[in-house]
Amino acid sequence: GENVEQHPSTLSVQEGDSAVIKCTYSDSASNYFPWYKQELGKGPQLIIDIRSNVGEKKDQRIAVTLNKTAKHFSLHITETQPEDSAVYFCAASEGQFYFGTGTSLTVIP
Amino acid sequence: ETGVTQSPTHLIKTRGQQVTLRCSSQSGHNTVSWYQQALGQGPQFIFQYYREEENGRGNFPPRFSGLQFPNYSSELNVNALELDDSALYLCASSLVSSYNSPLHFGNGTRLTVT
Numbered sequence: 001g002e003n004v005e006q007h008p009s010t011l012s013v014q015e016g017d018s019a020v021i022k023c024t025y026s027d028s029a030s031n032y033f034p035w036y037k038q039e040l041g042k043g044p045q046l047i048i049d050i051r052s053n054v055g056e057k058k059d060q061r062i063a064v065t066l067n068k069t070a071k072h073f074s075l076h077i078t079e080t081q082p083e084d085s086a087v088y089f090c091a092a093s094e095g096q097f098y099f100g101t102g103t104s105l106t107v108i109p
Numbered sequence: 110e111t112g113v114t115q116s117p118t119h120l121i122k123t124r125g126q127q128v129t130l131r132c133s134s135q136s137g138h139n140t141v142s143w144y145q146q147a148l149g150q151g152p153q154f155i156f157q158y159y160r161e162e163e164n165g166r167g168n169f170p171p172r173f174s175g176l177q178f179p180n181y182s183s184e185l186n187v188n189a190l191e192l193d194d195s196a197l198y199l200c201a202s203s204l205v206s207s208y209n210s211p212l213h214f215g216n217g218t219r220l221t222v223t
Contacts, residue, residue, distance in 0.1 A: 006151075032209040043113070043199050043214035044152065051209070089151050093209060096165055097142075099151030 002027040004092050006100025013080050014108050021103045023090035024072045030094040033066060033073050038087045038102075047088075048075070080107045111136045113215035115200050121221045122190050130185045130218045132200030141183040142212065143175060144199040152199055158183055187220075195222045 003026040013019050025033075031052035036044035050057045050064045050073065057064050061080075066073040077084055085107045090100040114133045122128050134141050140159045144152035154167035158177035172188040181202070187194055197219050201212035 004151075034211060036214075041216070043201075043216045044212075046211050046213070049211060091151075096154050096157075096167065097152075097212065099153070101151050102149070 002030055002092055002094050002098040004090060004098045004100045006090050006103060008103060009101065010104045010106075012106045012108060015080060015082060017080055019077045019080050019084070019105055019107075021075045021088055021090070021105075022072060023074070023092075023100050024070075025092040025098075026071065027092070027094045028068075028071065030092040030098075032093040033064070034091050034093075034097075035062075035064060035075050036089045036091065036099075038089065040086075044089060077105075080105075082107050082109050113200055113202050113213055115198075115215040115218050117218060118216070119219045119221075121223065124190055124192060124222055126190050127186065127188045128190060128220060130187075130198050130200075130220070132183045132185070132202075132215060134181045134183070134200075134202035135213050138202035138204050138213065139181050140203045140205060140210070141177055141181065142201050142203070143183070143185045144201065144214075145169075146197040146199055146217070148196070155185070190222045192222050195220060 006023045034049035037047045038044045061078045063076040087102045116131050142157040143155040146152045157165040161177045174186045176184045197217040199217045201214045203210040
């Protein structure tokens, strides 16, 4: 089955700086890559997704890039704010969803 | 638009007991899937239901079973509870039965097995 690896496991940035989280996947059949944000005591919330026929997608301060050849995709958050502090999960889908182990992002005011 | 709701929010059970968790899907969504999230880990796929039938299953034993009802709500049943079953159980609904359709999660049920 698919194996998704996510790095780093923890990330601290100053408010206003950028944050980048990277994921790799193993199955070339995977064709859908969502990113989720999970706040304490809540379920994961979809923040952005990308399909395999697209290389980059942007939504305001959030962007995702996909390199199918290298089998990796990344989440970029610009102008970080304290409310961006949460755990972020990447996922890859090739017939079922496989999630990474999460990145705990802390934005320091 | 009503989101995914799960009940109960917390539950404590003893090893060997059985538990039933419930989920109401987001309005308009006909597909429900269940995930187990251990502490510090990402969600792991248990199974998916579409049109009241299981149409996908992860690497979980048969003592994990489910149901989907005509109104698209769902139940997760776990028999013969083990200590390792302690986790956050997440229900997610999606608009169509496709693994490329975005998942919308509820806030989960925290199960503790003692």
